Amino acid sequence: MLGIDPGSVRTGWGVVERDGQRQRGIAAGVIRVKETAPLAERLEAIHRGVCAVLAEHKPDAVAIEEVFFARFAQAALVLGHARGVALLAAAQAGLSVSTYPPSVVKRAVVGSGRAEKTQVALLVGTLLGMRELPGVDATDALAIAITHLNVSRLGV
Amino acid sequence: MLGIDPGSVRTGWGVVERDGQRQRGIAAGVIRVKETAPLAERLEAIHRGVCAVLAEHKPDAVAIEEVFFARFAQAALVLGHARGVALLAAAQAGLSVSTYPPSVVKRAVVGSGRAEKTQVALLVGTLLGMRELPGVDATDALAIAITHLNVSRLGV
Secondary structure, three states, X not given: OEEXXXXXXXXXEEEEEEEOOEEEEEEEEEEEOOOOOOHHHHXXXXXXXXXXXXXXXXXXXXXXXXXOOOOOHHHHHHHHHHHHHHXXXXXXXXXXXXXXXXXXXXXXXXXXXXXXXXXXXXXXXHHHXXXXXXXXXXXXXXXXXXXXXXXXXXXX | OEXXXXXXXXXXXXXXXXXXXXXXXXEEXXXXXXXXXXXXXXXXXXXXXXXXXXHHHOOOOXXXXXXXXXXXXXXXXXXXXXXXXXXXXXXXXXXXXXXXXXXHHHHHHHOOOOOOHHHHHHHHHHHHOOOOOOOHHHHHHHHHHHHHHHHXXXXX
């Protein structure tokens, strides 16, 4: 199970596996692209990065956060570009993509839809038995992967 | 020269070549994707469509409209996905991508930055010697290609 937290500069990813009743963190990281590079080149780097993760970890499914923006349309547009190439990479690998709203991710990890980011990060590490977490973007990606495994286990 | 007008359902494209002092419309079309398909599949279809156009027409550069949204962040996000995979296809083909604001495109084609869409469409057909234009999305894509050729000729 691969969770992705796309961004135009940092795209977090995290691989989580079911291990009996528990979940295990397999690997996580951040695809960083040069902020100063032209957008098309940055998108190519993100796409290449996600494809490399898919090739190395061969997940059976992909999950990504749903995005709701009330404001900041320009930020939404830029994020859409990064999210688009990440989704493309999943589709090209023949994988189904699930999306979850941020509140569902927080509830799945912490138990409350209004949890703080730091709480989420702490519990992701504990749940997955990972001592070192490679930054907040990767933690968010792992949280999405955990959510998918929980939701699909419950058959919700 | 390939102009692209990306959208989540219809992505217009148009190939324009310089022909001495004039410009000539080579081909134009619209990549249509099923509105009901999952987003990742739609993005794959758009990416595949743009790659096919690049492979068939081998343009030397790509131009695409700049997008400014004051409102409608959700629309901006969805458009960003489509625009992202179109830009990715250009980058994967090793092509440079130029972007132009809508007002510059209108001025390049009609002579006024406030021209109506119908005026743009009419003049695109006349300028390129194309009698039949395959819909408004393709016309917009041709207009962007015309803009790029004009701007690069003037060395602006």
